[in-house]
Amino acid sequence: VFTSNDASAECEAPPPTGELEDDNVVYFIKKKLHVWCRQPKGKWELGTIQSTSGEEASVSLSNGNVIKVARSELLPANPDILEGVEDLIQLSYLNEPSVLHNLQSRYSQDMIYSKSGPILIALNPFKDVQIYGDDYISAYRQKLMDRPHVYAMADAAYNEMMRDEANQSIIISGESGSGKTETAKIAMQYLAALGGGCSGIENEVLLTNFILEAFGNAKTSRNDNSSRFGKLIEIHFSTMGKICGAKIQTFLLEKSRVVQLALDERSYHIFYQLCAGSSSDLKERLNLRAASEYKYLNQSDCMTIDGVDDAKKFHRLMKALDVIRMCKEDQELVFKMLTAILWLGNISFQDTDNENHIEVVNDEAVTNAALLMGCSSHELMEALSTHKIQAGKDTITKTLTLRQAIDARDALAKFIYASLFGWLVEQVNKSLEVGKRRTGRSISILDIYGFESFQKNSFEQFCINYANERLQQHFNRHLFKLEQEDYELDGIDWTKVDFEDNQVCLDLFEKKPLGLLSLLDEESNFPRASDLTLANKFKQHLHANPCFKGERGRAFSVCHYAGEVLYDTSGFLEKNRDPLPSDSIQLLSSCSCELLQLFAKTLNQSQKQSNSLYGGSLDSQKQSVGTKFKGQLFKLMHQLETTTPHFIRCIKPNTKQQPGVYDEDLVLQQLKCCGVLEVVRISRAGYPTRMTHQEFSRRYGFLLSEANTSQDSLSISVAVLQQFNIPPEMYQVGFTKLYLRTGQIGALEDRRKHL
Numbered sequence: 001v002f003t004s005n006d007a008s009a010e011c012e013a014p015p016p017t018g019e020l021e022d023d024n025v026v027y028f029i030k031k032k033l034h035v036w037c038r039q040p041k042g043k044w045e046l047g048t049i050q051s052t053s054g055e056e057a058s059v060s061l062s063n064g065n066v067i068k069v070a071r072s073e074l075l076p077a078n079p080d081i082l083e084g085v086e087d088l089i090q091l092s093y094l095n096e097p098s099v100l101h102n103l104q105s106r107y108s109q110d111m112i113y114s115k116s117g118p119i120l121i122a123l124n125p126f127k128d129v130q131i132y133g134d135d136y137i138s139a140y141r142q143k144l145m146d147r148p149h150v151y152a153m154a155d156a157a158y159n160e161m162m163r164d165e166a167n168q169s170i171i172i173s174g175e176s177g178s179g180k181t182e183t184a185k186i187a188m189q190y191l192a193a194l195g196g197g198c199s200g201i202e203n204e205v206l207l208t209n210f211i212l213e214a215f216g217n218a219k220t221s222r223n224d225n226s227s228r229f230g231k232l233i234e235i236h237f238s239t240m241g242k243i244c245g246a247k248i249q250t251f252l253l254e255k256s257r258v259v260q261l262a263l264d265e266r267s268y269h270i271f272y273q274l275c276a277g278s279s280s281d282l283k284e285r286l287n288l289r290a291a292s293e294y295k296y297l298n299q300s301d302c303m304t305i306d307g308v309d310d311a312k313k314f315h316r317l318m319k320a321l322d323v324i325r326m327c328k329e330d331q332e333l334v335f336k337m338l339t340a341i342l343w344l345g346n347i348s349f350q351d352t353d354n355e356n357h358i359e360v361v362n363d364e365a366v367t368n369a370a371l372l373m374g375c376s377s378h379e380l381m382e383a384l385s386t387h388k389i390q391a392g393k394d395t396i397t398k399t400l401t402l403r404q405a406i407d408a409r410d411a412l413a414k415f416i417y418a419s420l421f422g423w424l425v426e427q428v429n430k431s432l433e434v435g436k437r438r439t440g441r442s443i444s445i446l447d448i449y450g451f452e453s454f455q456k457n458s459f460e461q462f463c464i465n466y467a468n469e470r471l472q473q474h475f476n477r478h479l480f481k482l483e484q485e486d487y488e489l490d491g492i493d494w495t496k497v498d499f500e501d502n503q504v505c506l507d508l509f510e511k512k513p514l515g516l517l518s519l520l521d522e523e524s525n526f527p528r529a530s531d532l533t534l535a536n537k538f539k540q541h542l543h544a545n546p547c548f549k550g551e552r553g554r555a556f557s558v559c560h561y562a563g564e565v566l567y568d569t570s571g572f573l574e575k576n577r578d579p580l581p582s583d584s585i586q587l588l589s590s591c592s593c594e595l596l597q598l599f600a601k602t603l604n605q606s607q608k609q610s611n612s613l614y615g616g617s618l619d620s621q622k623q624s625v626g627t628k629f630k631g632q633l634f635k636l637m638h639q640l641e642t643t644t645p646h647f648i649r650c651i652k653p654n655t656k657q658q659p660g661v662y663d664e665d666l667v668l669q670q671l672k673c674c675g676v677l678e679v680v681r682i683s684r685a686g687y688p689t690r691m692t693h694q695e696f697s698r699r700y701g702f703l704l705s706e707a708n709t710s711q712d713s714l715s716i717s718v719a720v721l722q723q724f725n726i727p728p729e730m731y732q733v734g735f736t737k738l739y740l741r742t743g744q745i746g747a748l749e750d751r752r753k754h755l
């Protein structure tokens with residue numbers, strides 16, 4: 001029997017640590033403490049240990065069953081008092097089942113936000129949770145509310161910005177459908193409310209979301225409104241804390257969606273909005289038909305989204321374009337380009353007598369596309385069916401094969417769309433321009449695709465995961481810095497805390513000339529290269545990097561911080577080159593449509609730049625997709641490094657986009673991928689429990705068996721630690737605070753409870 005004044009019994013009970021070790025099993029049995037018991041299908045259930053014999057334990061589950069399991073299948077569970085805590089770091093035990101259970105318990109009560117140290121975890125509710133809007137905004141503003149919330153995080157960022165005159169960033173990541181874009185909008189809503197003034201620019205900033213979503217979002221199998229690009233929006237504030245401008249940067253728009261759709265998915269919303277919502281006048285001017293008549297749209301058998309009115313959205317879009325002061329002529333130009341793309345998709349080819357060569361079918365698709373682009377049907381047909389090669393003074397014309405012609409047509413459509421998207425972002429930026437009076441006060445919100453690992457991973461996942469590896473390093477270093485500062489300020493020997501770095505994996509991607517990206521570029525410039533030669537090249541040069549694994553055939557694996565991913569090099573070279581035939585570029589330059597001329601000019605300029613970068617060796621080759629992305633990413637990281645970061649991890653509790661369904665495995669896998677468990681691990685390596693000497697002595701001082709005459713909270717605290725035999729490696733004493741390792745506080749709490 002344990003009593004408070006039985007000092008010898010106290011000493012006999014070891015304080016629980018993170019795992020169930022030999023000595024604390026006894027403690028768990030005696031105190032009938034809960035444990036997690038892994039069930040055959042990997043599910044964890046609560047129970048209490050009845051007895052142990054060797055490596056086996058007999059456990060009574062909460063459903064009444066008593067089972068025998070290996071000791072290794074048991075983990076300590078948290079005391080009831082810690083049920084549903086706001087910050088995972090408060091948990092005595094930070095093991096997987098405890099973290100999962102805590103989040104689930106909160107989720108079931110519609111508490112979708114939790115913290116894990118400095119990170120905000122947001123579980124997608126897939127329903128209206130009624131915790132947003134003016135009342136909540138003012139409650140957070142006046143600090144009447146302090147539950148974890150995006151508002152609280154945005155508030156912290158704003159206050160830090162104003163106080164320290166330092167730029168801030170809010171970095172949001174998570175899988176497709178986890179709620180990143182909604183979360184970004186919620187943060188912007190809060191900042192707009194705080195930084196709103198008489199200029200009304202905050203509304204413009206909010207409206208940009210609408211424009212970007214129309215052109216950059218689409219229905220996918222995982223999310224009805226999936227962003228197919230990464231986005232950084234930088235909101236600038238005046239010295240008075242009012243929004244004075246904004247700037248948007250975008251990353252890696254998924255171009256292939258314009259020409260190719262998976263079953264049940266749609267192309268970009270704007271196409272359907274335009275077809276459904278344009279007036280009959282506009283339709284006539286554009287020669288625009290119903291969406292179902294266009295091959296680029298009807299190939300997937302999915303033309304509408306439940307609960308979405310495309311026509312209505314189109315009207316809102318036109319209003320948004322008005323607000324950013326895009327003139328009607330420019331708006332019509334945009335719609336013209338969109339319609340041209342749709343007609344391009346309807347262009348077909350037929351065999352000629354000449355072996356397997358083809359010609360363009362001269363039908364209304366050609367006529368309409370050419371008309372909208374501002375060229376003759378003949379020029380368009382030539383560009384899509386032939387390739388001109390300059391040989392000295394002569395020009396040799398070769399006819400394309402069917403495959404080449406289709407690729408040329410699709411490449412043109414993709415190029416026009418991506419250029420249009422880039423141009424739109426530029427127009428939005430012009431209208432939100434900050435002007436010259438930068439004040440050093442900004443908050444940047446990053447909404448970027450999270451780590452992805454599917455059965456089959458291609459070039460897209462390769463780029464996305466590379467970006468996440470960079471962001472993870474940023475995150476680790478920031479966390480390390482925070483901890484370090486905290487420890488140093490308090491006179492703690494922080495070198496005892498280990499941090500893992502992912503530099504080796506980043507080297508695997510970035511090293512020149514022997515890194516994945518460089519080797520990919522090298523192979524992309526090699527005319528006879530294939531996906532197989534690429535894979536072999538990787539294996540030949542990179543096998544020594546511990547993060548690289550050669551696999552059979554075209555495959556290779558990378559050990560990312562979030563787990564190992566198997567990549568298939570099929571299509572890598574083509575996607576990295578992303579070629580646009582010179583014939584198409586020439587066509588665009590000669591079109592009368594100013595936008596197309598502009599797009600061609602921009603492309604030519606970027607080619608010149610990259611050619612000089614490569615010493616001219618890449619004749620008429622534009623910068624590869626991989627290299628361009630790396631450049632963007634470096635710029636992004638550089639920008640983020642000048643900010644104080646705040647992290648939000650969005651989690652999708654189920655894949656059905658349904659409220660109230662919590663799929664443990666799915667959540668666990670995301671917690672691993674987004675580094676939440678990593679934070680937990682880092683803090684376990686450190687000293688997660690931090691209390692001031694006063695707090696500690698007030699809470700536990702009375703447990704001392706001998707009255708401590710000293711009034712000094714530091715010596716009371718130290719006496720408590722000694723009396724309860726907390727081993728010296730389990731705590732550190734700082735100038736102001738006590739730092740305890742995971743689980744230590746649990747034993748003291750237990751003692752307190754039993755008095």
Ligand code: ATP
Nearest residue numbers: 126127175176177178179180181182223225226227
């Ligand atoms: P993707 O990577 O595909 O762009 P995402 O992470 O940006 O995905 P969102 O588009 O933000 O995901 O969210 C998907 C859907 O989840 C939303 O359309 C909305 O229905 C729902 N959702 C997300 N967050 C919330 C929230 N806080 N409250 C209510 N519903 C939400």
Ligand code: MG
Nearest residue numbers: 180181226227
């Ligand atoms: Mg999104």
